[in-house]
Amino acid sequence: MISKTILAGIPALLAAMTAAPASAATDISPADYARSFSARTIPAAKAASVAGKTARPSRIAAFAGDGCAEVDRYGRMETVAEEDFSLLTTGSEEQPDLSVSLEINPYLLDDEGFIILDEYGNPTPNPEFEYPWNNMKNEYTHIPGWGVGNAYPAGGALYFPFSRENPQGKFNSHWIDLSAYDGTFVVEFRVRLTQPQSQEMPSAIIVQVAETNNMAPMWDMFEDDFVNYENISEEWTTFRLIFQGGAPSTIVNIVGQGIEGGMLLDDVRICSLDTFVKAPALTGHSDFADESFTLNWEKVEGADGYLVNCWHDDVFGERVYSVEKYESGVSLVENDIEGNVKVRNGRIFIYNPERLTLTVTAADGSSASLGNASETSYAPASRGVYIVSIGNRSVKIAL
Numbered sequence: 001m002i003s004k005t006i007l008a009g010i011p012a013l014l015a016a017m018t019a020a021p022a023s024a025a026t027d028i029s030p031a032d033y034a035r036s037f038s039a040r041t042i043p044a045a046k047a048a049s050v051a052g053k054t055a056r057p058s059r060i061a062a063f064a065g066d067g068c069a070e071v072d073r074y075g076r077m078e079t080v081a082e083e084d085f086s087l088l089t090t091g092s093e094e095q096p097d098l099s100v101s102l103e104i105n106p107y108l109l110d111d112e113g114f115i116i117l118d119e120y121g122n123p124t125p126n127p128e129f130e131y132p133w134n135n136m137k138n139e140y141t142h143i144p145g146w147g148v149g150n151a152y153p154a155g156g157a158l159y160f161p162f163s164r165e166n167p168q169g170k171f172n173s174h175w176i177d178l179s180a181y182d183g184t185f186v187v188e189f190r191v192r193l194t195q196p197q198s199q200e201m202p203s204a205i206i207v208q209v210a211e212t213n214n215m216a217p218m219w220d221m222f223e224d225d226f227v228n229y230e231n232i233s234e235e236w237t238t239f240r241l242i243f244q245g246g247a248p249s250t251i252v253n254i255v256g257q258g259i260e261g262g263m264l265l266d267d268v269r270i271c272s273l274d275t276f277v278k279a280p281a282l283t284g285h286s287d288f289a290d291e292s293f294t295l296n297w298e299k300v301e302g303a304d305g306y307l308v309n310c311w312h313d314d315v316f317g318e319r320v321y322s323v324e325k326y327e328s329g330v331s332l333v334e335n336d337i338e339g340n341v342k343v344r345n346g347r348i349f350i351y352n353p354e355r356l357t358l359t360v361t362a363a364d365g366s367s368a369s370l371g372n373a374s375e376t377s378y379a380p381a382s383r384g385v386y387i388v389s390i391g392n393r394s395v396k397i398a399l
Contacts (some may be wrong), residue, residue: 071242071273074242075273075275076273077272077273079271080177080270080272081143081174081176082267082268083141083142083143084267085153085157085267086142086156087140087141088154088155088156088157088158089155091152091153093159093194096154096155096161102136102137102140102151102152102153103135103136103137103148103149104126104128104129104135105129106125106129106132107123108124108126131147131215133147133172135148135149136148140153145175146171146172146173146174147170147171147172147174147253148171149170149171150166151170151171156266157265158171159264160262160263160264162257162258162259162261162263167257167258168255168256168257169255169256169262169263171253171254172251172254173251173270174251175212176250177247178246178247178270178272179246179248180246180274181272182279183244183246184244184272185250185272185273186241186242186243186269186270187207187209187239187240187241187252187268187269188267188268189238189254189265189266190237190238190239190265190267191205191239192236192237192263193262193263194261194264195234195260195261196234197229198260200259201258201259203229203259203263204229204258205228205229205232205255205256206225206227206254206255206257207225207226207253207255208252208255209245209251210250210251211245211250211251212251214249220247222245223319224319232263238267244279246272252270276302278301280297280298280299280300281298282295282296283298287344294342308323309321309323310322311323341388341397346383346399347377348378349376350370350376350377350388350390351374351375352374352376353374354391357371358371358373358388360378360380360387361386362380362385363386382399384398385397385399386398386399
């Protein structure tokens with residue numbers, strides 16, 4: 001069966017794309033932002049064979065709208081945790097084994113499967129059960145601590161059966177340290193449906209991430225869940241999702257959701273990502289006005305440009321973007337230049353206290369002389385790269 005690969009990036013990911021602007025000005029003009037699919041759940045292509053399992057051929061597909069290309073472009077993956085389900089030997093992809101319970105029961109059971117009560121008539125706690133999030137029986141995984149719900153063996157894969165009464169299955173990681181490399185990490189897995197998508201309510205794959213603060217009462221939930229139903233089908237599809245914000249006790253929850261049929265999950269891998277270009281650190285905004293402000297960040301060595309996202313949450317908790325993946329309107333401003341160059345609303349603003357000669361040169365070599373005013377602005381006819389010269393010093397900007 002042919003498989004495909006989906007490469008997805010969370011919007012805040014890797015704002016530095018690849019000599020490096022230091023500020024970006026933008027108008028705030030919020031527009032309505034509506035999610036095409038919304039779901040909340042409870043916490044909770046490999047290229048070679050693994051544990052004797054045959055790898056399927058894979059083809060690359062872009063994930064629409066996420067702005068992230070292949071992971072290999074951004075850094076080197078270091079595996080932190082993985083599970084290939086090769087110990088789930090019963091059943092098959094065509095006929096999963098629904099007779100096997102993969103979950104550790106929170107209470108002790110007798111030989112007939114009934115809960116054992118203590119002398120006061122209360123259920124007797126099972127000492128092997130710790131949390132609902134690490135409740136998968138250890139004999140079915142290569143390392144202990146995984147969590148599972150409404151899931152069954154399928155001959156080396158994990159199966160989630162769907163129904164209106166029980167529309168979700170889940171598999172979650174143990175709490176793992178994903179703080180390396182500024183908390184940038186990748187979640188990779190393969191998934192396919194066991195029957196065609198429902199037209200009434202399509203099945204979806206959902207990925208949630210949280211920092212548990214060492215399993216404290218309060219968790220830091222990542223703001224957005226990854227939800228996708230357009231790219232899942234009866235073909236095996238590999239998803240690779242990039243996140244930022246990993247910490248010492250992070251948990252990853254993979255959820256299948258639907259009302260009929262089922263979903264197969266396989267080859268889960270969680271990796272820290274040693275990025276080639278590091279994410280920029282914000283240094284606070286400036287030039288705040290009623291309808292605009294300037295974002296500032298530290299220069300990132302090796303970066304050619306940046307992606308800027310700016311948003312607020314509405315009264316329903318939905319994210320409303322003022323700017324999303326904004327690439328233009330950034331400027332390269334050297335700290336030692338005798339003046340100040342900024343870009344705002346398609347114009348170049350130049351502050352020239354020493355009244356040196358000002359020139360703006362386009363990429364095609366054409367130039368405009370702006371005299372020697374102490375303050376001036378210039379609106380190029382089109383977007384592109386320009387060189388702003390203040391006396392004998394120059395700065396490159398991009399519109």
